[in-house]
Amino acid sequence: MGKVLVTGANGHVGFNLVEELVRRGADLRVSVRDAKDPAKTGPLRALGVKDIVTLDVQDADAFRAATEGIDLLYHVAATYRYVTSGPGADEQMVRDAVEGAIAAIRAAAASNVRKVVMTSSTVTLPLGTSPEDKKTEIDWTEDLSVAYIRAKTLAEKRAWDLAEELGVNMVAVLPAGIFGGTFHKPTQSTDFVEAIAKGALRMGSFEGVMPFVDVRDVVDGHIRAAEQDVSGRFILCNDRFPSFDEIIDILRGQGLKLGRPLMTVPQFMYPMAPAMNRMISRMIGAPPLITPEFVAMNKGRYFASSNQRAKDVLGWQPTISTEDSIRDTVAELRRIGRL
Numbered sequence: 505m506g507k508v509l510v511t512g513a514n515g516h517v518g519f520n521l522v523e524e525l526v527r528r529g530a531d532l533r534v535s536v537r538d539a540k541d542p543a544k545t546g547p548l549r550a551l552g553v554k555d556i557v558t559l560d561v562q563d564a565d566a567f568r569a570a571t572e573g574i575d576l577l578y579h580v581a582a583t584y585r586y587v588t589s590g591p592g593a594d595e596q597m598v599r600d601a602v603e604g605a606i607a608a609i610r611a612a613a614a615s616n617v618r619k620v621v622m623t624s625s626t627v628t629l630p631l632g633t634s635p636e637d638k639k640t641e642i643d644w645t646e647d648l649s650v651a652y653i654r655a656k657t658l659a660e661k662r663a664w665d666l667a668e669e670l671g672v673n674m675v676a677v678l679p680a681g682i683f684g685g686t687f688h689k690p691t692q693s694t695d696f697v698e699a700i701a702k703g704a705l706r707m708g709s710f711e712g713v714m715p716f717v718d719v720r721d722v723v724d725g726h727i728r729a730a731e732q733d734v735s736g737r738f739i740l741c742n743d744r745f746p747s748f749d750e751i752i753d754i755l756r757g758q759g760l761k762l763g764r765p766l767m768t769v770p771q772f773m774y775p776m777a778p779a780m781n782r783m784i785s786r787m788i789g790a791p792p793l794i795t796p797e798f799v800a801m802n803k804g805r806y807f808a809s810s811n812q813r814a815k816d817v818l819g820w821q822p823t824i825s826t827e828d829s830i831r832d833t834v835a836e837l838r839r840i841g842r843l
Contacts, residue, residue: 505530505531505575505576505731506531506573506574506575506576506618507531507532507533507573507574507575507576508525508530508531508532508533508574508575508576508577508578509532509533509534509535509570509571509574509576509577509578510522510525510532510533510534510535510578510580511534511535511559511561511570511577511578511579511580511581511608512535512536512561512579512580512581512582512623513534513535513536513548513553513556513580514536514544514545514547514548514688515580515581515582515584515687515691516682516685516687516691516693516694516719517580517623517679517682517719517722517723517726518534518578518580518581519547519548519686519687519688520685520686520719520720520722520723521578521580521723521726521727522534522548522551522553523551523686524720524723524724524727525727526551526552526553532553532555533555533556533557533570533574534548534553534555534556534557535556535557535558535559535570535581536548536556536557536558536559537558537559537560538558539556539557539558540558543688547688557569557570559581561579561581561600561603561604561607561608562599562600562603562604562607563607564606564607564610564611567607567608567610567611568610568611568614568615570611571611571612571614571615571617572615573615574615574617575617575618575619576617576618576619576620576621576730577608577611577612577617577619577620577621578621578623578726578730579604579605579608579620579621579622579623580623581604582600582601582604582623582655582656583596583597583600583601583652583655584652584691584692584693585597585651585652585692586650586652586692586793586794586795586798587692587791587792587793587794587795588651594651595651597651597652597655598651598654598655598658600655601655601656601658601659602655602658602659602662604659605622605659605660605662605663605666606662606663606666608620608622608663609663609666609667609670609672609674610666610670612670612672612674613670613671613672617672618673619673619674619675619730620667620672620673620674620675621674621675621676621677621726621729621730622660622663622674622675622676622677623676623677623679623726624656624659624660624676624677624678624737625656625678625679625680626639626678626679626680626715626739626741626807626809627645627650627652627653627656627657628644628645628653628656628657628660628678629643629644629645629678629739629809630643630644630645630646630647631645631647631801631802631805631806631807631808632805632806632807632808633804633805633806634806634808635713635744635745635806635808636808637806637808638808638809638810639808639809639810640739640809640810640812640813641678641736641737641738641739641813644657644661645657647801649797649800649801650795650797650798650801651797652692653801660676663676664676673735674735675729675730675734675735675736675737675738676736676737676738677722677725677726677729677737677738677740678737678738678739678740678809679717679722679725679740679741680715680716680717680739680740680741680742680745680807680809681693681696681714681715681716681717682717682718682719682722683697683716683717683718683719683829683830683832683833684718684719684720684824684828684829684830684832684833685718685719685720685723685832685836686836687719687836687840688840689840690791690837690840690842694833694836694837694842695790695791695793696714696793697751697755697830697833697834697837698790698791698837698842698843699785699788699790699791699793700748700751700752700755700762701755701760701762701834701837701843702788702789702790702843703762703763703784703788703790704781704784704785704788704790704793705748705752705765706762706763706765706766707765707766707767707780707784708765708766708767708768708769709748709749709752709765709767709768709769710748710768710769710777711747711768711771712747712748712802712805712806712807713745713746713747713748713806713807713808714745714746714747714748714751714807715741715745715807715809716741716742716745716746716826716829717740717741717742717822718742718822718823718824718828718829718832720823720824721740721820721821721822721823721824722740724820724823725738725740725814725818725820728818728819728820729818732817732818734817734818736813737813738813738814738817738818738820739809739810739811739813739814740811740814740820740822741809741811741822742811742822742826743811743822745807745808746826748765749764749765750826751830752764752765754826754827754830755830755834757827758827758830758831758834760834771803771804774799774800774803775796775799775800777794777799778792778794778795778796778798778799781793781794
């Protein structure tokens with residue numbers, strides 16, 4: 505294998521992927537938004553990575569330069585937020601995702617990159633009517649009311665169309681909510697653990713489950729998709745997703761002083777949940793988690809996806825338990841000063 509480019513290398517998936525590729529002796533180039541920012545590059549340099557470039561993924565010329573001499577591209581870079589500062593930030597997230605996907609595929613075509621592995625998400629799948637109503641790689645959501653879901657869905661679809669048009673060999677991996685491993689800044693997924701650990705659900709929990717996979721298993725899935733002669737989409741998720749009450753019990757079992765929820769919030773109260781979440785978040789110093797669009801989308805529905813294709817085709821298995829992944833997430837949140 506020739507030289508490998510990882511975009512978004514300072515993010516949760518990107519950093520853990522780079523760490524594993526370094527361990528395997530890969531010839532690496534990595535990109536971050538600002539290679540002069542030591543907060544972004546310091547942990548990468550500590551791994552021994554020397555070829556670090558600045559890349560705004562919307563900049564087609566910069567992306568083309570970054571892919572010069574690259575054999576394999578992992579396009580990981582993305583903004584991951586359900587709650588943003590407002591509509592302008594929402595639309596910027598969508599533009600970043602879609603234009604970044606376009607730039608990645610065009611750069612890969614121009615530089616004759618052998619293969620592109622694109623990090624998508626299970627949010628591109630429709631929700632199920634029950635936890636057993638598991639969606640597969642052939643399914644696509646039609647509900648794009650939540651900006652992050654709109655961003656990931658439109659970006660992946662545009663990437664597939666352009667890859668076919670330009671003859672780019674592309675594979676997409678679709679992780680569930682990602683936990684565990686090493687991270688240097690919080691994500692929307694780790695925000696959920698942080699908020700729950702600080703008591704965000706003390707007044708009331710919700711029906712439903714948390715889509716879940718450990719980042720180390722996500723890295724394994726990326727590398728398998730890159731190294732094997734495969735095509736299409738691959739869902740990377742645990743066999744079973746924990747409920748919010750189960751997450752609370754796991755945290756309690758690991759020694760956190762956390763009260764159980766006083767009730768399960770009935771569905772007729774769901775429209776009030778975002779305002780209540782904002783108020784409680786301010787009180788306990790936790791990040792807000794939900795918006796009205798997110799609540800409306802989830803009412804009576806469940807995150808439910810099947811990892812069978814990844815098992816059958818890639819030989820992939822989720823190996824990190826939910827309990828261990830949550831323990832590691834809490835440890836990292838403490839290390840970076842969030843708990």
